[in-house]
Amino acid sequence: MSTRIAFLKGHGTENDFVIVPDPENAVDLPPAVVAALCDRRAGIGGDGLLHVVRSAAHPEARHMAADAEWFMDYRNGDGSIAEMCGNGVRVFARYLLHAGHATEGDLSVATRGGVKTVHIAKDGDITVGMGKARLPEGEVTVSVGERSWPARNVNMGNPHAVAFVDDLAHAGTLYDAPPFSPAFAYPDGVNVEFVVDRGPAHVAMRVHERGVGETRSCGTGACAVAVATARRDGADPAVTGSPATYTVDVPGGRLVITERPDGEIEMTGPAVIVAEGELDPEWLENAQRR
Numbered sequence: 689m690s691t692r693i694a695f696l697k698g699h700g701t702e703n704d705f706v707i708v709p710d711p712e713n714a715v716d717l718p719p720a721v722v723a724a725l726c727d728r729r730a731g732i733g734g735d736g737l738l739h740v741v742r743s744a745a746h747p748e749a750r751h752m753a754a755d756a757e758w759f760m761d762y763r764n765g766d767g768s769i770a771e772m773c774g775n776g777v778r779v780f781a782r783y784l785l786h787a788g789h790a791t792e793g794d795l796s797v798a799t800r801g802g803v804k805t806v807h808i809a810k811d812g813d814i815t816v817g818m819g820k821a822r823l824p825e826g827e828v829t830v831s832v833g834e835r836s837w838p839a840r841n842v843n844m845g846n847p848h849a850v851a852f853v854d855d856l857a858h859a860g861t862l863y864d865a866p867p868f869s870p871a872f873a874y875p876d877g878v879n880v881e882f883v884v885d886r887g888p889a890h891v892a893m894r895v896h897e898r899g900v901g902e903t904r905s906c907g908t909g910a911c912a913v914a915v916a917t918a919r920r921d922g923a924d925p926a927v928t929g930s931p932a933t934y935t936v937d938v939p940g941g942r943l944v945i946t947e948r949p950d951g952e953i954e955m956t957g958p959a960v961i962v963a964e965g966e967l968d969p970e971w972l973e974n975a976q977r978r
């Protein structure tokens with residue numbers, strides 16, 4: 689008899705995920721199966737997949753098991769692996785609460801980007817300690833059609849290129865990844881954010897995500913945008929000695945990001961479980977044969 693595999697669907701500011709609870713790491717999820725699950729027409733549909741595994745049961749997370757019981761094995765919608773997903777970790781925490789694996793308050797989650805502390809508020813938003821940004825040196829130019837902009841490199845565990853533009857429409861359709869130069873700047877690919885000002889300490893962005901395409905939100909991207917905007921505004925907390933808080937509007941909602949003088953970044957936003965069910969075993973077998 690085929691094993692029944694449970695799934696859930698969730699989102700954080702409309703960055704949506706297929707969630708596969710698999711505490712003992714028994715479900716084989718090669719890239720083709722992840723891509724089939726994330727397919728919006730022939731699968732469940734999602735920008736990415738959150739494989740929920742006990743840290744002790746996953747070779748990439750065993751070393752974090754003493755600090756975090758659960759590992760977020762995050763995959764992009766095309767099946768590729770990424771170091772970190774900021775909206776994903778909030779949805780992951782919401783799932784742990786929903787499944788009775790966590791209670792409101794503080795919770796540690798293991799990710800490929802290290803252990804993250806998540807604060808789950810009663811019926812409210814979820815705050816994640818995202819760690820510190822790295823700002824690799826180097827000039828990068830991002831283009832769309834005839835327009836091009838200098839972009840700031842910000843690494844939030846995963847790579848981002850942040851470009852300030854006059855109008856978000858200038859980013860075009862974003863069906864394809866925006867080209868950048870020099871071509872060797874991001875050997876592992878990059879997430880690209882386009883940013884406009886909305887008011888004091890308030891910006892809006894669009895994003896083209898590595899391994900996905902344009903999404904309605906990107907949590908690590910919003911943090912990268914807040915960090916780049918603080919440097920542009922002369923509000924680098926390490927220099928001013930005061931925290932910098934930015935409201936970042938994304939097409940799917942709003943995230944609030946605070947960077948402290950010690951460089952630690954916190955992101956607050958919503959996380960929602962939409963549905964749950966079971967995968968059809970025949971469908972899964974076909975996806976595994978692809």
Ligand SMILES: N[C@@H](CCC[C@H](N)C(=O)O)C(=O)O
Binds near residue numbers: 770906
């Ligand atoms: N949507 C995510 C980022 C997911 C990973 C990204 N596509 C990458 O490949 O780095 C977020 O909310 O941070």
